Amino acid sequence: MVSLTLVNFSRNGSVSLTNRKILLGIGGGIAAYKSADLVRRLKERGAEVRVVMSHSATEFITPLTLQALSGYPVAMDLLDPAAEAAMGHIELARWADMLLIAPATANLIARLRAGMADELITTAALATSAPVVLCPAMNQQMYANAATQDNLATLANRCMTLWGPGSGSQACGEVGPGRMLEPLDIAERAEQFFAPKLLAGAKLMITAGPTREAIDPVRYISNHSSGKMGYALAQAASAMGAEVTLVSGPVNLATPAGVKRINVESAQQMLDAVLADIDGQDIFIGCAAVADYRIAEVAEGKIKKSSETMSLALVRNPDILATVAARNPKPFTVGFAAETHEVETYARDKLQRKNLDMIAANDVSIPGLGFNADQNALRVFWQSGAEDLPATDKLTLANQLLSLIVKHKNNP
Known part of the structure; x- marks a missing residue:
């Protein structure tokens, strides 16, 4: 088990880019249209963003658009009479906490590898002491070319960071690797890059989403869980340096960057997946809304409507939280309690009865909070105390909860 370092997080969000200065370099490719987003x-x-464009990038998106979005004039000229001492590349290089080049085209990557200073974007890359991140974007055949692969390998050996590319349909009509990562993915990776690593070295498993308990081949019993809280926890934990395994019921959510995801349907499948990888986990967070009961006998064929009423025999599902908490040794085990009334009473009972280290309770009867909502509020209980986490977005809430977990794991 690892020892974790506590970092105090503010109520207005913890994993963020507040006060970070990001110089966004835009190369001349069709993916430049994504740079506005x-x-x-x-x-x-929370980031302060300034933009430097290659001259070819202006053929795809106008500097005026990016100036309006960033709030700063777009830099393009190597020697800018409006810049201090007419040396804009040095000013920008000193200003940036990160140079993020997205899209990084094949041509721009080749020029960076050669160490060229032929325009402002390449010169800034040479002049900065800040980390340089490249988001490649090009035709799949150009990306696969040995010259491009050699260029990328060389830049990686020079400690430039590569994010992507993704794979899929391209503007040219071809399909394959070479797509620039989506802006949301890049922003999340930037958050992770700067995030305090309070979970560095820790292994953390999270369950998320609903389970589905089959009635017949076309019907099932489930609940309203969207998985958003569990996925926010996975995203936040990964950003804080944890090795995260996310065991997920069926949801319509993208896997957070850097997270290992295991898809399941039923409660039994979720338990099997958890037990298969629980050894060595430092923290277990049971955020999934697991069905308490399943159908005693699942019909092999579709049940036909034949009478006015129908009875289904149910049997209790395995208790995943209690099973994990009963292990010896056990990970620091955190449960969730979604209640509609007497929230504290039921949460404290669950904390004791299941031998949990901590439980996060929320009142799902409050409109706009909990299931399917983007916001939530939690009251967190442990053996000797409690703390309220007021309503906010789920990612902010996830960071606040993880901070509490680390605090009480280190000081039980």
Whole structure:
């Protein structure tokens, strides 16, 4: 088991880009149209963003658009008479906490590998002491070319960070690797890059989403869980340096960057997946809304409507939280309690009865909070105390909860 370092997180969000200065370099490729959204995604996380464009990038998106979104004039000229001492590349290089080049085209990557300083974007990359991150974007055949692969390998050996590319349909009509990562993914990776690593070295398993208990081949019993809280916890934990395994019921959510995801349907499948990988986990968070009961006998064929009423025999599902908490040694085990009334009474009972280290309770009867909502509020209980986490977005809440977990894991 690892020892974790406590970092105090503020109530207005912990994993964020507040006060971070990101110089966004835009190369001349069709993916430049995504850069407008990327500026917005970075800024909404608190970053101060300035933009430097290659001259070819202006053929795909106008500097005026990016100036309006960033709030700063777009830099393009190597020697800018408006810049201090007319040396804009040095000013920007000193200013940035990160140079993020997205899209990084094949041509731009080749020029960076050669150490060229032929325009402002390449010169800034040479002049900065800040980390340089490249988000490749090009035709799949160009990406696969040995020259491009050699260029990328060389830049990686020079400690430039590569994010992507993704794979899929491309503007040219071809399909394959070479797509620039989506702006939301890039912004999340930037958050992770700067996040305090309070979970560095820790292994953490999270269950998320609903389970589905089959009635017949076309019907099932389930609940309203969207999985958003569990996925926010996985995203936040990964950003804090944890090795995260996410055991997920059926949801319509993207896997957070850096997270290992295991998809399941039923409660039994979720238990099997948890037990298969629980050894060595430091923290277990049972955030999934697991069905308490399943059908005693699942029909092999579709049940036909034949009478006015129908009875289904139910049997109790395995208790995943209690099973994990009963292990010896056990991980620091955190449960969730979604209640509609007497929240504290039921949460404290669950804490004791299942031998949990901590439980996060929420009142799902409050409109706009809990299931399927983007916000939530929690009251967190442990053996000797409690703390309220007021309503906020689920990612902020996830960071606050993880901070509490680390605090009480280190000081039981």
